[in-house]
Structure formats: structure tokens, C-alpha cells
Amino acid sequence: MREGLFEIFQEIYSELRPGSSLPELKIDFYAFANVNNTIRLRKGRLLVRLSDLLEGAPENVLRAIAHILLAKMYRQPIDRAQAARYRRYVGSHEIVRKAHLVRQMRGRKRLRGARGRFYDLDEIFEELNARFFHGLMARPQMSWSVTRTRRILGHYDPAHNAIIISRIFDHPAMPRWVVEYIVYHEMLHLKHPVRLRGSRRCVHSAEFQAEERLFPRAGEAEAWLKRMAT
Numbered sequence: 001m002r003e004g005l006f007e008i009f010q011e012i013y014s015e016l017r018p019g020s021s022l023p024e025l026k027i028d029f030y031a032f033a034n035v036n037n038t039i040r041l042r043k044g045r046l047l048v049r050l051s052d053l054l055e056g057a058p059e060n061v062l063r064a065i066a067h068i069l070l071a072k073m074y075r076q077p078i079d080r081a082q083a084a085r086y087r088r089y090v091g092s093h094e095i096v097r098k099a100h101l102v103r104q105m106r107g108r109k110r111l112r113g114a115r116g117r118f119y120d121l122d123e124i125f126e127e128l129n130a131r132f133f134h135g136l137m138a139r140p141q142m143s144w145s146v147t148r149t150r151r152i153l154g155h156y157d158p159a160h161n162a163i164i165i166s167r168i169f170d171h172p173a174m175p176r177w178v179v180e181y182i183v184y185h186e187m188l189h190l191k192h193p194v195r196l197r198g199s200r201r202c203v204h205s206a207e208f209q210a211e212e213r214l215f216p217r218a219g220e221a222e223a224w225l226k227r228m229a230t
């Protein structure tokens, strides 16, 4: 299986970057709490982490994930057919059930659920995922907070792989783009894990903040949140 995977990555790499040779490659399967796959270039080595839920996936699915990761790494357009193939597989009944079981075993938090009275957080997540992350982000558990907290508007809990949004936003007077902005912020926490820099936790790195400004109405949303707090 592993050797087959190396060959797949090799082939896809030569398709994307003909003429250049694949850097040293390391592929590991990880027990993510969700279907999640990552790629990084570290000291000239390509480090690939695949969700253990993909172990045993059919070859065309592995080719799709290799294409998606390598295209992302080298900033090349992601082939729509490959993206669709991957999404179809991850969305299939079997893998959803498996992911669900794994989540239960790895400990789930008791939460209120994603569907509020006015806004559905799962739906908002998927829309933002498509708009800003090529649909590649694995959806964590999304939930409204139990209480209507004003102090914590939202947070990402890595231990439970959950995004919790304050219930105060589940209100008809709340514009959807404000809710989206809060969810987008928490999605960036998922994308940019907290790093230790010296002894200080760097929660909102420069990259994080730059990406946050890509949200079209970021300024307006910030102003709205400031008004809410006063």
C-alpha cells in the first residue's frame, strides 16, 4: 500500500511539474479526529499526512488526494474532476459512518448542534469552505454555544475538533455576513494551529491576520462586533 502511494505521488508530481524531480517524500497516516489531509515542505522534504480513514481507499481516490495536495503545494489549479472524486468518496456513507464512530471513540463534546433557529453552522461552514478553501477543509463538529455568551464570540477547540459559536449570533437581526465572519475566523484557527514562539503563544500570526483580511466585509464586520460589545 505505502509503495503504491509513493508511485502515485511520483506520477501526479510529474504531471503537475514535468521536468522537475520530486523532493524526498514522507507519507504518514494519522489518526485525525476527522478526515483531514495535510502537506508541508520542510527542509526540502515533502511531508504528507493522510487521515487513517483513507487507508484502504481505492486507487482513484488516492490519486485524487495526491493531485489535490500537490496542486495546493505548488499553487496550481485543482482539477475539478479530482476534487469531485475526493469529495464523493469522503461524503460516502461508509466513510461518514466510520468518521462518526471514530469521533465518538476519540471523545466528543456534548454540544447543542449546528442547526440554530435562524442559521445552520454546517451550511455556513461548507459555503465558506467552497469560497475560501477550495472545499478542502474537513468540517469539525460545528455547534452553537449552550449559553448566549457575549464574552466569547466563538472558539475552536482542537481537543474535540469543534467550532463553537456564541448563540447571540443566531438571531434574525444578525446579518449573515457577520456570522460568516465569525465562523471564517474560527476556520482560520483550524488552518493555522497555535504555534509556540519562544514562550509566547502566537494565536493570531501575521499570516492568520493577512488571510483574515481576505474576507470581503472584514472591516464592516469588525465595526459591527465593536458596536455589539458596547
Ligand SMILES: [Zn+2]
Binding pocket: 185, 189, 203, 204
Ligand atoms: Zn481568534
